[in-house]
Amino acid sequence: xxxxxxxxxxxxxxxxxxxxxxxxxxxxxxxxxxxxxxxxxxxxxxxxxxxxxxxxxxxxxxxxxxxxxxxxxxxxxxxxxxxxxxxxxxxxxxxxxxxxxxxxxxxxxxxxxxxxxxxxxxxxxxxxxxxxxxxxxxxxxxxxxxxxxxxxxxxxxxxxxxxxxxxxxxxxxxxxxxxxxxxxxxxxxxxxxxxxxxxxxxxxxxxxxxxxxxxxxxxxxxxxxxxxxxxxxxxxxxxxxxxxxxxxxxxxxxxxxxxxxxxxxxxxxxxxxxxxxxxxxxxxxxxxxxxxxxxxxxxxxxxxxxxxxxxxxxxxxxxxxxxxxxxxxxxxxxxxxxxxxxxxxxxxxxxxxxxxxxxxxxxxxxxxxxxxxxxxxxxxxxxxxxxxxxxxxxxxxxxxxxxxxxxxxxxxxxxxxxxxxxxxxxxxxxxxxxxxxxxxxxxxxxxxxxxxxxx
Amino acid sequence: xxxxxxxxxxxxxxxxxxxxxxxxxxxxxxxxxxxxxxxxxxxxxxxxxxxxxxxxxxxxxxxxxxxxxxxxxxxxxxxxxxxxxxxxxxxxxxxxxxxxxxxxxxxxxxxxxxxxxxxxxxxxxxxxxxxxxxxxxxxxxxxxxxxxxxxxxxxxxxxxxxxxxxxxxxxxxxxxxxxxxxxxxxxxxxxxxxxxxxxxxxxxxxxxxxxxxxxxxxxxxxxxxxxxxxxxxxxxxxxxxxxxxxxxxxxxxxxxxxxxxxxxxxxxxxxxxxxxxxxxxxxxxxxxxxxxxxxxxxxxxxxxxxxxxxxxxxxxxxxxxxxxxxxxxxxxxxxxxxxxxxxxxxxxxxxxxxxxxxxxxxxxxxxxxxxxxxxxxxxxxxxxxxxxxxxxxxxxxxxxxxxxxxxxxxxxxxxxxxxxxxxxxxxxxxxxxxxxxxxxxxxxxxxxxxxxxxx
Numbered sequence: 048x049x050x051x052x053x054x055x056x057x058x059x060x061x062x063x064x065x066x067x068x069x070x071x072x073x074x075x076x077x078x079x080x081x082x083x084x085x086x087x088x089x090x091x092x093x094x095x096x097x098x099x100x101x102x103x104x105x106x107x108x109x110x111x112x113x114x115x116x117x118x119x120x121x122x123x124x125x126x127x128x129x130x131x132x133x134x135x136x137x138x139x140x141x142x143x144x145x146x147x148x149x150x151x152x153x154x155x156x157x158x159x160x161x162x163x164x165x166x167x168x169x170x171x172x173x174x175x176x177x178x179x180x181x182x183x184x185x186x187x188x189x190x191x192x193x194x195x196x197x198x199x200x201x202x203x204x205x206x207x208x209x210x211x212x213x214x215x216x217x218x219x220x221x222x223x224x225x226x227x228x229x230x231x232x233x234x235x236x237x238x239x240x241x242x243x244x245x246x247x248x249x250x251x252x253x254x255x256x257x258x259x260x261x262x263x264x265x266x267x268x269x270x271x272x273x274x275x276x277x278x279x280x281x282x283x284x285x286x287x288x289x290x291x292x293x294x295x296x297x298x299x300x301x302x303x304x305x306x307x308x309x310x311x312x313x314x315x316x317x318x319x320x321x322x323x324x325x326x327x328x329x330x331x332x333x334x335x336x337x338x339x340x341x342x343x344x345x346x347x348x349x350x351x352x353x354x355x356x357x358x359x360x361x362x363x364x365x366x367x368x369x370x371x372x373x374x375x376x377x378x379x380x381x382x383x384x385x386x387x388x389x390x391x392x393x394x395x396x397x398x399x400x401x402x403x404x405x406x407x408x409x410x411x412x413x414x415x416x417x418x419x420x421x422x423x424x425x426x427x428x429x430x431x432x433x434x435x436x437x438x439x440x441x442x443x444x445x446x447x448x449x450x451x452x453x454x455x456x457x458x459x460x461x462x463x464x465x466x467x468x469x470x471x472x473x474x475x476x477x478x479x480x481x482x483x484x485x486x487x488x489x490x491x492x493x494x495x496x497x498x499x500x501x502x
Numbered sequence: 503x504x505x506x507x508x509x510x511x512x513x514x515x516x517x518x519x520x521x522x523x524x525x526x527x528x529x530x531x532x533x534x535x536x537x538x539x540x541x542x543x544x545x546x547x548x549x550x551x552x553x554x555x556x557x558x559x560x561x562x563x564x565x566x567x568x569x570x571x572x573x574x575x576x577x578x579x580x581x582x583x584x585x586x587x588x589x590x591x592x593x594x595x596x597x598x599x600x601x602x603x604x605x606x607x608x609x610x611x612x613x614x615x616x617x618x619x620x621x622x623x624x625x626x627x628x629x630x631x632x633x634x635x636x637x638x639x640x641x642x643x644x645x646x647x648x649x650x651x652x653x654x655x656x657x658x659x660x661x662x663x664x665x666x667x668x669x670x671x672x673x674x675x676x677x678x679x680x681x682x683x684x685x686x687x688x689x690x691x692x693x694x695x696x697x698x699x700x701x702x703x704x705x706x707x708x709x710x711x712x713x714x715x716x717x718x719x720x721x722x723x724x725x726x727x728x729x730x731x732x733x734x735x736x737x738x739x740x741x742x743x744x745x746x747x748x749x750x751x752x753x754x755x756x757x758x759x760x761x762x763x764x765x766x767x768x769x770x771x772x773x774x775x776x777x778x779x780x781x782x783x784x785x786x787x788x789x790x791x792x793x794x795x796x797x798x799x800x801x802x803x804x805x806x807x808x809x810x811x812x813x814x815x816x817x818x819x820x821x822x823x824x825x826x827x828x829x830x831x832x833x834x835x836x837x838x839x840x841x842x843x844x845x846x847x848x849x850x851x852x853x854x855x856x857x858x859x860x861x862x863x864x865x866x867x868x869x870x871x872x873x874x875x876x877x878x879x880x881x882x883x884x885x886x887x888x889x890x891x892x893x894x895x896x897x898x899x900x901x902x903x904x905x906x907x908x909x910x911x912x913x914x915x916x917x918x919x920x921x922x923x924x925x926x927x928x929x930x931x932x933x934x935x936x937x938x939x940x941x942x943x944x945x946x947x948x949x950x951x952x953x954x955x956x957x
Contacts, residue, residue, distance in 0.1 A: 077660045086699070204935070205532045207883055244541070244934050402857070402914050404884065428662055429859065429914070431886045459857050459884070459914065461935040479699050480659070480916040 068424055071355060071494060076428060076487045078353050085341035085486050086479040088116050089400070092341065093331035093474035100328040101368040102134030102299035109324050110302050113340065113365045117306030120344045121351035122363070124309075127302035130378035132368040134299050135161050137328055138291025142236070142265055144174075145285050146278045154275075156236070156265045157248035159220055160327060160371050163261045164290030165234075170195075170263065171287045172233045176279035180218075180226065192231035195286045198223050199238050199276055202464065209242055209460040210398070213467075216240045217251075224264045225256035234288050235264040238272040240464060246270035247469040250327050252371045263290055303375045304365040308350055310497070312358035318493050319362045319379075319393040320346050323369030323441055330472035334463060337474075338400030338482055340365045342456075345486035346493060357497040359391060366441035369397070373440060380444035391502040393446070394454040395439020396489060399467075400482035401458035403430050406492055407437020410452030410502075417501050424495070430488045432457060452502055454492070458485055523879055526810060526949060531883060531942045533808050540796035540941050541934040543571050544855070547796065548786035548929035555783040556823040557589030557754035564779050565757050568795065568820045572761030575799045576806035577818070579764075582757035585833035587823040589754050590616050592783055593746025597691070597720055599629075600740050601733045609729075611691070611720045612703035614675055615782060615826050618716040619745030620689075625650075625718065626742045627688050631734035635673075635681065647686035650741045653678050654693050654731055657919065664697055664915040665853070668922075671695045672706075679719045680711035689743050690719040693727040695919060701725035702924040705782050707826045718745055758830045759820040763805055765952070767813035773948050774817045774834075774848040775801050778824030778896055785927035789918060792929075793855030793937055795820045797911075800941035801948060814846060814952040821896035824852070828895060835899035838906075846957040848901070849909040850894020851944060854922075855937040856913035858885050861947055862892020865907030865957075872956050879950070885943045887912060907957055909947070913940055 079085075096112055099105040110127060117125040142156035158164060175190060176197040177183040183196065198219040206212040217240055224235045239249035246268035255261045265288060267275065278284045304324060310316060322339020326332025343363040350357060367375035383390055394406070408415050415433070422433050438446060438453035445451040458481070466472040496502050534540075551567055554560040565582065572580040597611035613619060630645060631652040632638040638651065653674040661667040672695055679690045694704035701723035710716045720743060722730065733739045759779060765771060777794020781787025798818040805812055822830035838845055849861070863870050870888070877888050892910035893901060900906040913936070921927040951957050 076662065080660050080662075205535050207531065207535075207939070209935070242935060402916050432881075461857050461939065462933050465933070478917050478920070480664070480697060484662070484916065 068495065072424055072491050074353050074355070075349055075490045075494065078349050079345060079483050079487045079490065082352065083345055083483045083486060084348060085345040086482055088341040088344060089333065089337050089477060089482065090474055092337045093333050098326050098328050098330055098332050099324065100135070101132040101301060101325045101371060106301060106325055106367065110304055113304035113324055116344050117304060117347065117363065120306065120348035122306030122308060122347050125306040128305055128378060128382060130301055130303055130367050130375045131298040132301045132374045133294060133372045135294045135371055136292060138164065139167065140164065140290035140292065143287040144275065147282055151287055154267070154271045155246055155248060156267055157250050158290050158292045159253040159264045159266055160250050161252050161254065161294050162264045162292055163294065164263050164292040165288055167289060167291045169287050169289050170234055171285065174236070174279060174284045174286050176276065183226065188230045191227065193233050195234040195236060195288065196227040196232045197236045197275060197279065199272060201238065202240055202242055204242060209464050212242070213240055213464055220251055221254050224253060224262050225259045228259035228262045232262060234262050236286065237264065237266050239266045239268055241269055242464040243269055247471050249468040250329060251468045263288055301367045303367050303379055305362060306347055307360055307362040308347055308357065310358050310360040311356040314360050315389055316359040317362055317388055317390045318359050318496060319364055319390060319442065320489055320493060321364035321366055321441055322396050323375070324365040325368050325370055327370055327468050329468065330470045331474055333472050333474045333477050334399040335467055335472055336369070336397045338477060338485070339396035342396050342482065342486040342489055346490045349486065349490045355494060357494065358500065359497040361493055369441050376441035376444045380448045383445060384448055390445060390449065390451040392454065392496055393442035393451050394456065394489065394492065395442050396456040396485060397439050398456065398458050398460065399463040400477045400485060401462060402481045403456055403458050403485045403488040405430055405432025405435060405457040406454055406488065407435035407457050408433065408454045409436050409438045409446065414452055414502060421495055425488065425491065428484065428487055456485055456489055523950065527879055527946050529808050529810065530804055530945045530949065533804050534800060534938050534942045534945065537807065538800055538938045538941060539803060540800040541937055543796040543799060544788065544792050544932060544937065545929055547792045548788050553781050553783050553785055553787050554779065555590065556587040556756060556780045556826060561756060561780055561822065565759055568759035568779055571799050572759060572802065572818065575761065575803035577761030577763060577802050580761045583760055583833060583837060585756055585758055585822050585830045586753040587756045587829045588749060588827045590749045590826055591747060593619065594622065595619065595745035595747065598742040599730065602737055606742055609722070609726045610701055610703060611722055612705050613745050613747045614708040614719045614721055615705050616707050616709065616749050617719045617747055618749065619718050619747040620743055622744060622746045624742050624744050625689055626740065629691070629734060629739045629741050631731065638681065643685045646682065648688050650689040650691060650743065651682040651687045652691045652730060652734065654727060656693065657695055657697055659697060664919050667697070668695055668919055675706055676709055679708060679717050680714045683714035683717045687717060689717050691741065692719065692721050694721045694723055696724055697919040698724055702926050704923040705784055706923045718743055756822045758822050758834055760817060761802055762815055762817040763802055763812065765813050765815040766811040769815050770844055771814040772817055772843055772845045773814050773951060774819055774845060774897065775944055775948060776819035776821055776896055777851050778830070779820040780823050780825055782825055782923050784923065785925045786929055788927050788929045788932050789854040790922055790927055791824070791852045793932060794851035797851050797937065797941040797944060801945045804941065804945045810949060812949065812952040813955065816948055824896050831896035831899045835903045838900060839903055845900060845904065845906040847909065847951055848897035848906050849911065849944065849947065850897050851911040851940060852894050853911065853913050853915065854918040855932045855940060856917060857936045858911055858913050858940045858943040860885055860887025860890060860912040861909055861943065862890035862912050863888065863909045864891050864893045864901065869907060869957060876950055880943065880946065883939065883942055911940055911944055
């Protein structure tokens with residue numbers, strides 16, 4: 048009898064709690080879908096600030112914008128956290144191609160981030176096309192020496208989750224120049240990491256192995272890459288690269304922007320939600336990662352506007368320099384370590400402002416399972432997948448240095464690599480409802496962790 | 503011992519079957535994501551045919567296109583099924599507004615489908631704004647008589663599934679003119695059924711109650727509706743409507759386009775998959791429902807290209823006249839009845855070419871549960887929701903007249919009512935991967951039903 052009573056009481060409590068959570072989830076959703084400011088904030092960031100590479104005046108303007116937006120959202124405290132960042136400069140760039148005895152024609156191309164250029168002087172050479180590293184390695188050094196290597200590796204469209212296609216292809220962008228320089232190549236052209244049926248070249252960071260010459264690297268959009276592939280299969284193609292890009296050695300003082308709501312019961316337990324404020328120097332950094340910034344700010348606003356008081360401190364962080372250095376993420380973790388802050392969770396939103404589908408987690412299975420008992424609450428909001436491992440670049444130092452459990456919002460991935468790192472990553476490609484639903488899922492998740500002290 | 507053996511054998515069979523299904527699912531996905539032609543087909547339909555209202559020469563051209571595309575997909579048989587359709591003509595239309603003593607200014611507006619116009623003559627009257635039917639009903643007849651009623655009902659953005667917002671708001675478009683005419687109104691203006699942050703007016707079908715005068719109805723996009731709302735709250739606003747639209751009484755001969763693959767084991771058991779070929783007379787009918795047409799054709803192509811031979815006959819149907827008459831759907835069901843065809847399932851795709859999230863079903867719970875035992879197979883493809891009731895307009899006569907179990911593809915709904923029935927429903931708003939994944943889910947679902955004889 049006693050056991051039965053206990054079970055009944057437990058059931059009633061669970062039902063009550065679940066019904067209350069369900070109502071709170073709805074309250075959060077209604078607030079953001081009806082009154083959310085994240086879409087308007089994104090418009091301002093994209094149109095008034097624009098793209099904002101670390102170390103540029105635009106990035107400094109973005110910091111000002113972020114602090115203002117945090118205050119408008121109702122954050123209890125807003126501050127800037129210093130982070131010294133590298134500065135890469137693109138300058139003028141051009142790529143011209145010619146076949147046989149034809150004339151050079153300019154094509155649409157873009158230097159990769161951190162790449163060294165040609166000092167503005169023309170670099171002219173025959174192109175050697177390979178489809179992958181295996182083909183490249185099979186070629187003798189004399190076939191490579193002095194040539195421009197075209198790594199014509201196609202983004203695999205058969206992966207349903209497009210980030211798997213990106214992970215698969217990105218090694219050509221990241222390491223291609225040093226792999227090629229090792230055998231004496233003069234320059235590298237890559238097919239962009241792109242799912243797009245278009246001609247937008249995609250920039251993104253690359254890396255030199257200091258043992259080899261730092262040769263320039265440029266990306267082509269899919270249409271131009273298709274044309275070059277066709278030309279190369281018919282005979283020798285020549286390229287004339289010219290670029291001024293350069294990674295300066297001086298660091299520039301910049302900042303993470305931080306806003307927080309103090310926890311009502313455990314102010315010393317901190318949940319960080321963030322995206323990155325910097326972008327590449329093209330487009331408007333709308334999906335990457337303006338979306339994540341305005342969603343993180345929206346989390347604070349939603350708590351304030353609904354009057355839902357989280358037990359834990361909730362901190363929104365706009366990290367600086369995710370794209371080419373991660374200095375903001377490192378500075379945040381170092382500060383947390385030196386102040387002995389207790390971070391129960393850090394969650395990142397840096398996969399685009401698309402309809403949310405899940406939240407990935409990197410933490411112990413015990414913790415994951417505890418959170419997963421609540422997953423059905425998210426179903427009415429289209430969020431069903433809690434089985435992926437996911438964190439985020441900016442919060443990876445928190446995990447690495449302080450063992451903080453991390454998580455990442457998982458939006459629908461189909462369109463991300465159409466616009467990622469391109470001139471087409473603009474405000475108009477973001478849908479207001481999809482963006483807001485991402486903020487809804489983040490706020491609900493943070494509410495849940497804090498309310499039930501799940502971490 | 504014997505029981506244990508039986509259980510083991512059953513388990514091995516289940517595991518084997520599941521592993522085989524999983525491989526087949528992957529084969530279907532790879533085929534469509536890597537070699538699918540649905541996106542290219544959609545480009546041709548949108549750009550070479552364009553919008554295609556029932557009864558127009560463009561609709562006839564679309565029928566030709568459909569038959570050709572079915573043959574290219576490898577259908578065993580392709581035929582046209584006659585359906586006589588109504589023909590509504592838009593003609594020239596304009597709406598001008600003025601406040602107080604100001605001058606008339608033209609605004610962006612669009613007559614609703616099936617609406618009668620003003621015979622091209624100006625209809626000038628003061629506007630009475632109401633926010634819903636309750637407000638309208640509270641007004642005395644003399645406040646309505648001779649006026650143009652502005653039903654300023656906002657699409658509810660708090661519904662996560664946007665079709666719920668559409669269902670909630672569409673009664674103003676559908677019945678507004680007769681409701682208003684009953685009290686003597688001269689015309690109706692509505693705020694579009696639109697989630698858009700823009701000024702696209704949305705057309706769509708309306709209906710007259712023959713007991714009342716057939717007064718004209720026009721829709722505004724959200725920006726113009728916002729302006730009109732502001733003007734009306736300040737004082738009297740006058741409208742001058744002019745339109746030539748008219749529903750002709752003569753029916754036009756048109757066709758459903760049908761292609762099929764004969765079942766390898768049960769050719770008499772038919773699974774129909776379809777979308778509708780007609781569109782409204784604006785935009786390109788890309789999401790509504792060019793997407794559904796090319797996905798249905800892709801299902802046939804995928805079976806042929808992979809060599810997966812369905813046990814049941816699979817029939818792709820491009821229905822004519824979904825938008826303003828449903829004559830194609832009726833003709834299809836009547837033909838099925840008269841030929842005593844055995845339809846085990848009809849599934850429609852008419853909710854846009856967005857990332858699929860689920861398949862809704864209208865059939866007995868026993869049948870639904872049988873299908874749901876396989877639902878985890880769909881998870882790697884982002885398809886998780888098998889709990890909604892869903893069929894489709896074109897296949898509703900099959901269900902009504904012949905009790906055929908029906909289903910409907912459930913894509914992500916966030917962007918649909920931004921473009922639905924507008925000049926912005928164009929090819930460029932469709933993402934190739936999202937479109938293809940919809941075709942993947944349909945093909946996998948049909949394979950499963952046929953392979954395991956689930957219906």
